[in-house]
Amino acid sequence: MTTAEIVQFIPDKTWKDSTIHAHINELLEKEVIGVVGMKRIGRTYARQFGTLISAEDFLAVQLKRNPIYKNNKKYTQCQLY
Numbered sequence: 001m002t003t004a005e006i007v008q009f010i011p012d013k014t015w016k017d018s019t020i021h022a023h024i025n026e027l028l029e030k031e032v033i034g035v036v037g038m039k040r041i042g043r044t045y046a047r048q049f050g051t052l053i054s055a056e057d058f059l060a061v062q063l064k065r066n067p068i069y070k071n072n073k074k075y076t077q078c079q080l081y
Contacts, residue, residue: 002049003020
């Protein structure tokens, strides 16, 4: 998906496009999504993004980073990536 395609899927968009671009860049930095191709749109090319990890792996990483679970011995014994 390109950024323009992602924006189209947001119902009742109240964010500015720059906010959406910032979120996409954050996901790129965290390696949750990656550039998987290029797509010609008019006279320019747009990057196409795809997921690099599964939803389950993403949630496991988020739980592992959460200080509530990170500092609790009961949860640190769980098998999280």
